[in-house]
Amino acid sequence: MKIKQTLQSISVLSSLLITAQVNAAELDIKLLNLTHSISFTPVLVAAHEQQISLFHLGETATTALQKMAEGGDTSDLKTAVSAASGVNLELTSVPTLAGVTSTGMIDTGANMYLSLTAMLLPTNDGFVGLDSWKIPTEAGTYTIMLNAYDAGTEVNDEIINGGGTPGVPGIPADPSGNAGTGATGASNNEANDSVHIHPGNVGDTDAIGGISDVNSTIHRWLNPVAQLVVTVK
Amino acid sequence: MKNINRQHGKYLALLALTATLAACHHNNDNSDNAKPFIYEVTLLNITQGQIFSPPALMTHAAKMKLWQAGETASLALEKLAEGGDASELSALSGIHQSQISGTPVTPGDSISWTLEIKKGAPFSVSLATMLINTNDGFTGFTDMDLSSLALGDSYQKMLAVYDAGTEMNNEVAVPGLGGEGFNASRIGDVNRVYVHAGVLTTHELSGSNLLPEHKFDNPAGKLTIKRMQ
Numbered sequence: 001m002k003i004k005q006t007l008q009s010i011s012v013l014s015s016l017l018i019t020a021q022v023n024a025a026e027l028d029i030k031l032l033n034l035t036h037s038i039s040f041t042p043v044l045v046a047a048h049e050q051q052i053s054l055f056h057l058g059e060t061a062t063t064a065l066q067k068m069a070e071g072g073d074t075s076d077l078k079t080a081v082s083a084a085s086g087v088n089l090e091l092t093s094v095p096t097l098a099g100v101t102s103t104g105m106i107d108t109g110a111n112m113y114l115s116l117t118a119m120l121l122p123t124n125d126g127f128v129g130l131d132s133w134k135i136p137t138e139a140g141t142y143t144i145m146l147n148a149y150d151a152g153t154e155v156n157d158e159i160i161n162g163g164g165t166p167g168v169p170g171i172p173a174d175p176s177g178n179a180g181t182g183a184t185g186a187s188n189n190e191a192n193d194s195v196h197i198h199p200g201n202v203g204d205t206d207a208i209g210g211i212s213d214v215n216s217t218i219h220r221w222l223n224p225v226a227q228l229v230v231t232v233k
Numbered sequence: 234m235k236n237i238n239r240q241h242g243k244y245l246a247l248l249a250l251t252a253t254l255a256a257c258h259h260n261n262d263n264s265d266n267a268k269p270f271i272y273e274v275t276l277l278n279i280t281q282g283q284i285f286s287p288p289a290l291m292t293h294a295a296k297m298k299l300w301q302a303g304e305t306a307s308l309a310l311e312k313l314a315e316g317g318d319a320s321e322l323s324a325l326s327g328i329h330q331s332q333i334s335g336t337p338v339t340p341g342d343s344i345s346w347t348l349e350i351k352k353g354a355p356f357s358v359s360l361a362t363m364l365i366n367t368n369d370g371f372t373g374f375t376d377m378d379l380s381s382l383a384l385g386d387s388y389q390k391m392l393a394v395y396d397a398g399t400e401m402n403n404e405v406a407v408p409g410l411g412g413e414g415f416n417a418s419r420i421g422d423v424n425r426v427y428v429h430a431g432v433l434t435t436h437e438l439s440g441s442n443l444l445p446e447h448k449f450d451n452p453a454g455k456l457t458i459k460r461m462q
Contacts, residue, residue: 147450186445189446191281191282191446192282196340197453199448199449204436222451223451
């Protein structure tokens with residue numbers, strides 16, 4: 001009798017555990033852009049295993065990362081995640097402005113890690129990122145502050161000229177509508193060609209010339225640039 | 234070979250159990266008590282263009298802080314923060330052991346040390362390095378207790394930049410560009426350690442010798458400590 005009861009409780013317990021594990025793979029994602037006037041290109045969230053990630057701090061950017069960081073193109077990153085049995089969530093499909101909160105849901109499957117990227121506009125190759133955050137198994141709400149990274153693939157000349165593909169200098173656009181023109185270039189050197197913390201925009205206050213098409217009173221930031229809230233159900 | 238050693242260590246620990254109980258309060262893993270603790274300490278420079286002066290890794294008495302935000306910098310810290318010279322800092326009374334790198338750490342590069350802490354020696358660790366294209370900016374950590382790090386585990390910490398508060402940030406007396414290093418005067422600064430406000434560069438500060446690539450935001454360094462033994 002006693003044995004039977006124990007067996008029953010074990011089976012109840014194990015079914016509870018299984019339920020908990022399945023539920024734990026479903027995440028609510030909420031991303032808040034904390035900056036003054038820096039826009040995010042379409043935000044990619046990926047669940048993946050330990051050996052892959054969207055980026056690694058201190059390592060040379062992949063071409064897939066470079067395409068995202070210089071032009072907001074996440075297609076190669078998504079392909080790489082899928083090929084490694086990861087799961088993608090396109091949290092947003094168009095650029096979003098500062099102050100905007102974006103929400104979504106992702107079923108991570110068996111994947112244990114979470115990463116996120118979105119290009120920062122207007123920058124040359126800046127992006128907001130989360131690198132391989134280990135998804136907690138315990139249900140709850142977790143808040144992570146995200147930094148701005150520099151892919152290290154392009155000189156931060158701060159010239160807004162529509163250039164947004166690898167090998168083409170310049171910044172694609174400023175969705176906030178504060179782009180200057182006619183800049184001569186804020187920098188001519190990329191001093192670190194691996195992924196690093198973004199040094200920030202220089203900018204100037206000359207809308208039709210000067211060194212930068214970025215406005216120093218509008219387009220600056222300090223870390224963190226985004227708040228990510230993950231709810232493990 | 235590694236397994237055999239570990240097994241051997243277990244028997245030793247069993248034999249010496251009563252003798253080691255008193256000494257193992259530093260650590261809950263006492264199976265290898267006869268061996269020193271070995272850590273791999275790695276510092277990665279994640280700035281765009283700030284070279285780190287040869288960093289110093291030190292162990293010292295518990296609760297000893299090499300700096301404290303809001304407090305006045307020691308002369309030894311000032312020498313590190315203004316001139317990149319860690320020799321006095323690593324020779325302070327209370328420092329148990331120190332290793333100063335032979336070379337600076339350039340952006341994107343890292344440096345690794347093997348840190349061996351013998352039984353009974355202090356487990357408090359500090360690391361300090363100057364951002365050499367600043368007046369008196371430095372990064373690192375101080376008084377971290379490693380005793381609770383389990384075998385095989387690693388610990389990561391992102392490092393912020395401090396200002397020693399000992400030299401005005403004119404962006405001229407920066408040793409990385411051939412400017413002046415240490416100067417004993419503290420006139421023109423607040424004479425307390427605070428979180429660095431960043432640099433302006435030649436675009437925004439008349440007379441500055443710094444370029445946009447020398448700008449930085451926190452964090453500036455990534456620290457990884459892994460316990461190997």
